[in-house]
Amino acid sequence: MAPKVHTLSNGVRVVCDPIPGLETVALSVVAGCGSRFEDPSRCGWSHLLEHMVFKGAGSRSAREIVEVIEAGGGNINAATGHERTSFQVRALKDGLDLGSAVIADLVRRPTMAADDLAREKQVVGQEIAEAADTPDDLIFELAQTQAFADQPLGRPILGTRASIRGATPEGLEAWRARLYAPETLVISAAGAVDEQTLLRLAERDFGDAKPGGAAAEATPAAFTGGAAPVVKRLEQANLVFLLPAPGVADPDYFALRLLAEILGGGMASRLFQEAREVRGLAYAIDAYSETYADVGVLGIFAGCAAGDADELAQVAAGEVLGLRGRISEAELSRAQAQLKASIFMGRESALARAEQAATQVLLFGRALEAVDLAASIDAVTPATLDALLDRILAPRRAAVAVLGPRAAMGAAEGFTRALFG
Structure with missing residues (x-):
């Protein structure tokens, strides 16, 4: 309860x-x-x-x-x-x-x-x-x-x-x-x-705390996009690709979490299999979602050799595009199981539960039951994910950061070009 x-x-x-x-x-x-x-x-x-x-x-x-x-x-x-x-x-x-x-x-x-x-x-x-x-x-x-x-x-x-x-x-x-x-x-x-x-x-x-004047307020956020290729003397190139996504209060919140899981949430994910297992381009690569009250991002992080950065950027873009219309029931089921497991495992920690409940009250005015969260996850379908992907790609904007040797800097433009033409 x-x-x-x-x-x-x-x-x-x-x-x-x-x-x-x-x-x-x-x-x-x-x-x-x-x-x-x-x-x-x-x-x-x-x-x-x-x-x-x-x-x-x-x-x-x-x-x-x-x-x-x-x-x-x-x-x-x-x-x-x-x-x-x-x-x-x-x-x-x-x-x-x-x-x-x-x-x-x-x-x-x-x-x-x-x-x-x-x-x-x-x-x-x-x-x-x-x-x-x-x-x-x-x-x-x-x-x-x-x-x-x-x-x-x-x-x-x-x-x-x-x-x-x-x-x-x-x-x-x-x-x-x-x-x-x-x-x-x-x-x-x-x-x-x-x-x-x-x-x-x-x-x-x-109980006796008095209001201290006008409370701080946040202004609405908007995803702008852009590129930050930064040359730095490192052994490896670090890449982050971000796409605009819905926020935590959006009906597509759990669909976003599942999309990130399918794309690069674990060793069975598409990015891990293609970029690391098949091509050997990266030791570390994953996808994730970051959400705020009104906006969010779908992100990809990877570390690779500088000479492989451009190919890796194109592979990442290709895997994002390859999600459209091609998410199987088996992939979705695996992602749903992983996400539900993370929620229930998190609830085995008293501090995680206290923090989670506080966050939910701030966002929704109430603490949510785990069984309802699980039901929302199970309600997501491949069609839901396709619609969300269209929504993410529609603005034709990406935020890209590349950090490392000069040979890796082309990956910033390469990702956006491969994704949007």
Whole structure:
């Protein structure tokens, strides 16, 4: 059964998902805002804010925040994405009270000391530099920038050194009040948790939170497309090809997940078989979908020798085109089984369940039952996938990033040319 959703008087929503037999609890407090809600001058501030709240909150220092959680056998973490910011505690079942109190301090009462901010800007600056030095990170950032040019979704979650430099304690505090406004928050717990206890703690720790002015808002996104061939001294070429796709709230969401699975979701997928097993062009190649509230992408990633990049790009385009009208019932059945397995396996983790329920409440206003998700997956037909593929290809746009030796740069144009002529 899907867990119930409760709403406090100030708009904070609470989800409780008890799992019989567990001795631990996962608590996730998720704000339905992230880097997508930033303007250019605040690029990276949501991520910087997530760092800063751990430097001191409530009456605890940075060290005391982690020590008090770990002393009880728990752990604490946080993550910033394009559309959400999440704070998580995993603990023994009697650690829920403390976990809720600590996260409430992080979200509502960070210290925001100027000297801490100066140091954390240096830390984030190193994180930005590390991402730029890591091909597996940089290639996806380059492709994302082309897919959503001059839009928040196309800007890096980490921000830039220039945009981070402009952050002040007062500016970050004002941004915190908007980003973590009560109406954006979902408190979600799974595992060894009692519903009434959770509601009492939620009321105690978040019930008196006041709106901090106008909540941050996201502007609609549009897939632009473009090419980013970047020469870099590497042993291997890294390729990412993105095509416009529907968002998570779209009726074709599960069809998109299945299309990606058939195209390159595993060792039996078309891309893996053709590019690696038959032609030996790549050691690593896969397809995936990335979805946001209103838009998404169908993506292909591959790593190959620079001299093979152009052929690999043409193979990738050919496999995309080869899906139209040629998806067998057996292929679809395999993809459906894989996707359902990933959903049910994910539900065996208390933290994954807490995060999943919070995300669903933010997107749909309710937590969804796994059996309903499975039914939606089973309802997809080959005809559904054909219609979706037509929809994906209709704009005749792709976002392509190529990173590596100069000999690989032709793959950027080669993919688009092979796909659209």
